[in-house]
Amino acid sequence: MVKFSVFNELSLPLNDIGFFEPFFIILKDLKERGLTQMRMEHPFQDLEILPNTSFGQFLGQMRDRDKKIRLQKFLSDSTKIIQSPLIHDDEIDSLGKRIEPQYHFEAQSTLGGLACADIWGTVAISFQSDRKWDTSSINLQRNGIPIDVKHIATLSHIAAHKDFFDALEQCLRLEVTPSNFWTKKDELFKTKIIFCADVEKQIKNMDTTIFSQAISILRDIENGVKSLTDFTTSGESVSVEQNSKLKKLREFYVEGRKEFFQKHIKNFSDGYRIHYFEKHEKIYIGYIGQHLPTQKF
Numbered sequence: 001m002v003k004f005s006v007f008n009e010l011s012l013p014l015n016d017i018g019f020f021e022p023f024f025i026i027l028k029d030l031k032e033r034g035l036t037q038m039r040m041e042h043p044f045q046d047l048e049i050l051p052n053t054s055f056g057q058f059l060g061q062m063r064d065r066d067k068k069i070r071l072q073k074f075l076s077d078s079t080k081i082i083q084s085p086l087i088h089d090d091e092i093d094s095l096g097k098r099i100e101p102q103y104h105f106e107a108q109s110t111l112g113g114l115a116c117a118d119i120w121g122t123v124a125i126s127f128q129s130d131r132k133w134d135t136s137s138i139n140l141q142r143n144g145i146p147i148d149v150k151h152i153a154t155l156s157h158i159a160a161h162k163d164f165f166d167a168l169e170q171c172l173r174l175e176v177t178p179s180n181f182w183t184k185k186d187e188l189f190k191t192k193i194i195f196c197a198d199v200e201k202q203i204k205n206m207d208t209t210i211f212s213q214a215i216s217i218l219r220d221i222e223n224g225v226k227s228l229t230d231f232t233t234s235g236e237s238v239s240v241e242q243n244s245k246l247k248k249l250r251e252f253y254v255e256g257r258k259e260f261f262q263k264h265i266k267n268f269s270d271g272y273r274i275h276y277f278e279k280h281e282k283i284y285i286g287y288i289g290q291h292l293p294t295q296k297f
Contacts, residue, residue, distance in 0.1 A: 001171050001212035002120050005030055006086055007040035008113040010105070011126035011133050011153070013048045017058075019127045020071065026125060026152060027081060033158075033165050034172045038125060039083045041112060086116045094207045095119065104141040114138055117149040121212050123161060128153040136160035163225055167216045178203050178211045188215070193222045196252040196286045203288065210272055214288050217267060217274065221283065228265070228276075228283070236262040239295045246293060252286030254279060261286040 027038060040047075045055045053061075062068040092099065103115035117124035118140065126133040136157040137148040150161050158165070170176075174184050182200045189195070203211065220226040240246045241262065251258045254277055261275040261284075268274075271291035277284040 001168050001216070002122050002208065003034060003168075003172070004037040004039050004083065004120075005035045005123045005125045005152075006113040006116045006120065007038055007082075008117075008124045008126040008133070008138075008151070009041060009047070010110070010112065010114065011129050013051050013053070014127055014129050015050075016129075017050075017067070019129055020067075022154065023125075023127055024070075026155060026158075029155060029158060030123075030125070030152075031081070034168045035122070037081060037083055039086050039113075039116070041085050043084055044082055086113065087119070095209065096207060098207075098209060101143045105138070110140075114140055114149055114151075117151070118142065118147060119209065121209050121216075123150040123152050123164070126151065126153040163220060164216070167212075167219050170219070171212075171215065176215070178206050178208060181211075181215075188219065189222050191222065192281075192283055193218050194282050194284050196254070196284055198252055199285055199288060206288070210268065210288075213268060213272075214274060217265060218285070232266045233263060234266065236264075237294065243295065246295070249292050250275060250287070252277070252284070254284050259284075259286075 030038075047055055049055045049058050059068060059071055062071070087095065087099065098119050103110050103118070105114055113124050117138075124138065128134060133151070133153040135153075136151055137160075138151045140147050140149060150164060152158055152161070170188065174187055176184050176188065181203050185195060203214075206214075217226075217231065220230075221228065236250065240250070241260070247260060250261050252261055252275075253259075259277050259279075261277045263276055263278075264287075265274040265276065272289065273287070273291055274285060275287035275292075277286060
């Protein structure tokens with residue numbers, strides 16, 4: 001899971017400087033929860049904070065000495081707290097197809113903070129400059145399909161994302177990454193989820209965004225926060241089951257015997273799937289990756 005939030009630039013400009021203090025409090029709270037940085041497309045001092053006024057210009061015009069000192073301190077500390085841009089050049093390859101979809105918010109094309117909250121699998125942070133930001137989730141269109149992204153504009157919104165922060169805390173505590181997951185999986189999954197041997201290689205080659213999504217889904221099931229019925233699942237078609245070559249791609253060992261893992265969780269973008277098999281109140285995971293081949297493609 002990534003250790004940063006992303007800034008929703010659409011919540012600017014402000015019409016009241018009183019929004020600054022709550023925003024700083026949110027950043028401090030998120031830092032304590034493990035999201036130590038926030039990404040935005042452009043440096044904070046270059047943003048249009050008030051209509052036709054950049055952050056730097058706004059500071060120069062301030063007369064309230066105490067507020068000016070607090071904002072100057074924030075600006076000086078921002079190099080540690082804030083990164084830009086939203087996606088670094090050396091991250092494009094690892095994100096792969098995740099940056100290909102077309103995103104729209106309120107019928108307008110966007111590839112800003114809200115879109116990147118979905119791309120990175122993290123939360124978007126906004127100033128509460130408009131009623132539409134007073135919500136814990138924001139609806140977007142991704143390639144014409146409605147999706148919700150996690151969103152925070154007040155401290156109360158943070159509570160709505162308890163599952164996300166619980167998973168983040170656990171991963172941070174164990175320092176779990178795709179490369180070391182296999183050696184630490186038994187600390188995360190002790191009772192319900194069991195991983196077949198094939199999954200080790202799949203996860204080691206997985207990009208971090210898909211990894212964090214998969215682990216979050218499986219942790220929710222492991223801890224009883226959610227059940228399989230809370231996710232979008234389905235079985236394979238008859239054409240797959242009757243094709244020995246296609247069926248073989250979905251067969252994995254369970255307790256020394258090969259089983260057909262036809263059921264899969266589909267709550268991913270870009271065609272990713274988790275193939276699973278239920279036995280003796282356990283859920284065996286045989287495959288985590290892109291959509292396996294069918295007769296159609």
